[in-house]
Amino acid sequence: MSKVEIKHLKTEGHEVVFGRHSLAEMAELFSEDLYRDVKVFILVDENTLSSCLPAMISKIPGLEEAEVIEVGAGEETKNVEIVSRVWEVLTELGADRSSVLINLGGGVVTDFGGFVAGTFKRGIRFFNIPTSLLAMVDASIGGKTGINHSGLKNEIGLFNNPKSVYVDPEFLETLPRNHLLSGFAEMIKHALIFSPGYWKELLEVSLLDLYSLDDSIYRSIEIKNEIVSSDPFEMGRRKILNFGHTIGHALEAYSHESDTKTLLHGEAIAIGMVCESYISHKLTGLSAEQLKEISSFIFSLFSKVNLEGYTFHRLIELMRHDKKNRDERMNFTLLTEIGDAVFEVDTQADMVIDSLNYYQRWVG
Ligand SMILES: NC(=O)c1ccc[n+]([C@@H]2O[C@H](COP(=O)([O-])OP(=O)(O)OC[C@H]3O[C@@H](n4cnc5c(N)ncnc54)[C@H](O)[C@@H]3O)[C@@H](O)[C@H]2O)c1
Ligand SMILES: [Zn+2]
Structure with a gap:
């Protein structure tokens, strides 16, 4: 533009x-x-x-x-x-x-x-x-x-x-770089849940050239607006915006309550998106190639956080108490493919732990 x-x-x-x-x-x-x-x-x-x-x-x-x-x-x-x-x-x-x-x-x-x-x-x-x-x-x-x-x-x-x-x-x-990257995590999310075309565009964006971001920022606003307008009070479809956030919020909260390095919101969501893409591969049909494509892109932007010091059962506890969940069940928004999401998929703790291990084992 x-x-x-x-x-x-x-x-x-x-x-x-x-x-x-x-x-x-x-x-x-x-x-x-x-x-x-x-x-x-x-x-x-x-x-x-x-x-x-x-x-x-x-x-x-x-x-x-x-x-x-x-x-x-x-x-x-x-x-x-x-x-x-x-x-x-x-x-x-x-x-x-x-x-x-x-x-x-x-x-x-x-x-x-x-x-x-x-x-x-x-x-x-x-x-x-x-x-x-x-x-x-x-x-x-x-x-x-x-x-x-x-x-x-x-x-x-x-x-x-x-x-x-x-x-x-x-x-x-x-705006400090780490905060720029944190916001970019939400743009990645918009592409993953809504638009394969936008995903391809984001793969080409350079965060070093802020001018080149303008069109993508506008595209993200359009996507968020479209989802929100279809469900202003979050009765259903708006929940797809929670992709990456069930695990991401738990990691963010954990990083605040423990003595591990504090994570910015988007930094935690980036990890959450890798993990929840892994779960999507296991539960909702995201292909192995797309899982790899998503993981590679996120790891190319966000430095890997060592989760060794994290107590996984505390993370699960935080997810169960997340206000997005009723009856302590863990409901996830997951991808069926890049650009399409489903919400309220009941997910077991073991699967979440497997996904954290997938993140932790990533070597590129
Ligand atoms: N209402 C919603 O739908 C919604 C959605 C997502 C997040 N949130 C909320 O947003 C908050 C996080 O937002 P954020 O990441 O913008 O945090 P923030 O407002 O704390 O901003 C991040 C940091 O950047 C500084 N800053 C902002 N603009 C700057 C600029 N142009 N130049 C220099 N410094 C600048 C701020 O002072 C702050 O230190 C959380 O409280 C979260 O709950 C709300
Ligand atoms: Zn968010």
């Missing part, structure tokens, strides 16, 4: 505006009468405050006077005490029902900000400007917002759609 092109994707009640000039459109919006007497708040974390806010203001000069609310960077921000502090700040700064919140940041800021906006005075309007790859292709799309509670991830939250999402890939220039 040309670098000046702006794409619009209509979704349930709002739209995604995509492109390196997409914020120019937001600038027009905020110069309209509609927003003239409205108080605007911009939510940032400490990193997007320094790396993204100046660029955003230069693209949307009308927001120069907006109040900036800063939270700490990282998952710890998604907690109810910090939500409560931000509610207080909004009140002190005179926010009312007509106010607008702009979330400028990664998935933590868009999840947290969407929740604050959905609850303050029974809901105020909000916009997402995702700045991490993961937030662009995943967290800012689909209407899920929320915070962690009682040690459980995303335990409290609501489905709450923004007015619009503005995706400007230029923000990725300052």
